[in-house]
Amino acid sequence: MPQLSRRTAIKLATASSLFLxxxxxxxxxxxxxxxxxxxxxxxxxxxxxxxxxxxxxxLNHFSKKWGRVGPTHVFLIENDDWEETKNxxxxxxxLKASQKILRSKFCELHGQDxxxxxxxWSTGNHWSSWSLAPPNVVITMTMSPYRDGEQFVIxxxxxxxxxxxxxxxxxxxxxxxxxxxxxxxxxxxxxREGSAVLVAALHAYQxxxxxxxxxxxxxxxQFSAEMNRNLGLYQKAAxxxxxxxxxxxxxxxxxxxxxxxTIYCGGSIACAWLLKQSGSLTKFMxxxxxxPTLGWQTAFENHFQIKLSAFYKALEQEVNVAQVQNGSGKxxxxxxxxxxxxxx
Ligand SMILES: [Zn+2]
Numbered sequence: 001m002p003q004l005s006r007r008t009a010i011k012l013a014t015a016s017s018l019f020l021x022x023x024x025x026x027x028x029x030x031x032x033x034x035x036x037x038x039x040x041x042x043x044x045x046x047x048x049x050x051x052x053x054x055x056x057x058x059l060n061h062f063s064k065k066w067g068r069v070g071p072t073h074v075f076l077i078e079n080d081d082w083e084e085t086k087n088x089x090x091x092x093x094x095l096k097a098s099q100k101i102l103r104s105k106f107c108e109l110h111g112q113d114x115x116x117x118x119x120x121w122s123t124g125n126h127w128s129s130w131s132l133a134p135p136n137v138v139i140t141m142t143m144s145p146y147r148d149g150e151q152f153v154i155x156x157x158x159x160x161x162x163x164x165x166x167x168x169x170x171x172x173x174x175x176x177x178x179x180x181x182x183x184x185x186x187x188x189x190x191x192r193e194g195s196a197v198l199v200a201a202l203h204a205y206q207x208x209x210x211x212x213x214x215x216x217x218x219x220x221x222q223f224s225a226e227m228n229r230n231l232g233l234y235q236k237a238a239x240x241x242x243x244x245x246x247x248x249x250x251x252x253x254x255x256x257x258x259x260x261x262t263i264y265c266g267g268s269i270a271c272a273w274l275l276k277q278s279g280s281l282t283k284f285m286x287x288x289x290x291x292p293t294l295g296w297q298t299a300f301e302n303h304f305q306i307k308l309s310a311f312y313k314a315l316e317q318e319v320n321v322a323q324v325q326n327g328s329g330k331x332x333x334x335x336x337x338x339x340x341x342x343x344x
Contacts, residue, residue, distance in 0.1 A: 032135045032167040034289070037070030039063060042105060044078045045098035046091070050213070051145040052076055054152045058210055062157050062203060065344075066285055069167035072160070073109055075102060075140045079123045083146040109136040126155045128162040132170060137163040153210050154218070157200035164288055165192055171292035187296040188245035194267020201226060201268075202281055206344050220340055224325070227272065227336040230265035232324040237261035241270050242312045272336060273315055274304050280343035 039059060043052055055076060063069075077099065078085060080092045103116025110131040121142050130137045139159040143151050169186030186192060201223055204210060208217035237258055243249055244263040253259045271284075278284040290299035301307055306314070322335040 029133065030135055032070070032137075032170050034069050034164075034167050034171060034292075035067055037068045037072060037167070039068060039070055039072045039074065041074050041076065042102055043076035044102065045094050047076050047078050048084070048145065051149075051152055054145075054149075054213055055141070055156055058153050058156045059160060061207065061210060062160055065203075066160075066164065069164050070137055071135065072137045072139065072163045074156075075106060075138065077102065077121050077140065077142045079121070079142060079144075081123055082144045106138060106140070109134070109138055126151065126159060128159045128166070130166045130170075135170065137166050139163065149214050150211075150218070153214065154200050154204050157203055158196040161196040161199050162192065164285075165195075168288045168291045169296070185291065185296055187291075187300075188241075189247075189250050189263045190241040190244045190267035190270060191296075191300075192267075193264045194241075194269070194271040197230070197264055197268040198271040198275065199281070199285070202275075202339060202342075203344075205339075206281075223339065224334060224336055227268065227339065228325045228334070230268050231319070231322060231335065232326070233261040234266040234269055235319060235322075235324070237266070239266075240312065240316055241266040269319060270311075270315055272339065273318065274311075275342065276338055277304055277306075282344065 041052070041056060055074070059074070078095060080086065080095055085091055085095070099121065100115070103119055103121075104114075106119065107114040107116045110129065111133050121140070123142050123144055125140070125142045128137060128139045139156070139162075141155065141159075143155070145152050165186045201218070204218040205220065205223040211217040239253070239258050239262045241262060244253060244259070244266065250259060250263065253262055275281065275284045278287075287299060287303040290303055294302065297308055300311075304311070318335075323332045325332050325334045
C-alpha cells in the first residue's frame with residue numbers, strides 16, 4: 001500500500017478513519033532490521049559467567065564492525081553432561097527447569113505454540129534458525145566450553161554471519177516483492193556456509209584481542225592450515241559448489257558425505273576467491289546491502305562484476321591447479337597467501 005504523508009492522510013481522513021490510520025501505523029507487522037537491532041541473550045541458570053562473557057564480547061565486537069542485525073536472540077544452553085556440571089548432581093534439577101523455560105521461549109520466538117520438548121539440545125551443537133512471523137534470528141549454542149573454548153569466539157561469528165544473511169535476505173523489499181526463497185534471497189548453500197566459515201576465520205585472525213582470555217590467538221599458521229585443509233577436502237570431493245545450491249542439493253549431498261567438503265569447504269574457497277577480487281573484507285561485506293533490492297544473484301553479479309556461471313567456471317579452473325600447502329616437504333606456493341595481509 002502506498003504510504004500517504006501524514007498531512008495528506010489527515011486531510012483525507014474523517015474522524016473515524018483517522019483512528020483507523022493510527023491503528024494501522026501501530027499494527028504494522030514487525031520486520032527484520034539491518035542496523036541498531038536488538039541482540040538479546042538467554043541462558044540457562046548459572047551459566048558459566050566467564051564463557052558467557054567471552055561469547056558476548058565476541059558478538060559485540062563483531063556486530064559493532066559489521067552491523068547489528070536482527071532481532072537476534074542467542075540461547076546459551078548448559079547440559080548436565082558438561083564436565084564441571086557432572087560433579088554437581090544438585091544442579092541438575094534447576095538446570096532442567098531453566099531449560100524448560102527456554103524451550104518455550106525458543107518456540108515463541110519462532111511463532112510456534114509449543115513447549116519445545118521436541119528440540120534436540122544435546123551437547124555439541126551450534127546453529128542458527130529463523131522465523132518470518134515474528135521476525136527473529138535465533139542462535140543456539142549447546143557446546144561445552146571445557147571441550148573447545150575456541151568455539152566461543154569463532155563459533156558466534158560464524159552464526160552471526162547467518163544472521164546478517166537472514167536479515168538482509170528477508171528485508172522488507174524482499175518480502176514485498178514476494179520473491180523469497182533461500183536460493184533467491186539469502187543465496188546458495190555454498191555461499192551461506194562458505195562466507196560464514198571464511199569471514200569468521202578472517203575476522204578472528206585479524207583481531208587477536210578476541211582471544212585474550214583464551215590459550216592464544218588464532219594465528220596465521222592456523223588460518224592458513226585451515227584454508228589449505230578446506231582446499232584439499234574440496235579437491236578430493238570432486239563435487240563443484242554449483243551442485244550445492246538448494247535445499248534439495250543439500251539433501252542429496254548429505255548421504256554421500258559431501259555436504260561438508262562441498263558446501264562448507266568449497267564454499268569457503270569460493271568466498272576467498274571473491275574476497276580477493278573485492279580487495280578487502282569491508283568491500284566483500286558491502287555485498288549484503290545490495291541483496292534486499294536486487295535479490296542474491298543480481299547483487300552478486302553487480303557487486304563482484306562477474307556472471308555467476310563464469311564465476312563457477314573460473315573457480316574450478318583455479319581449484320584444479322591450486323596446490324595444497326600442508327607444511328611438510330618442499331614449501332609450495334600458498335594459494336591463500338593474500339589473506340595474510342588483506343585489509344579488514
Ligand atoms: Zn553455518
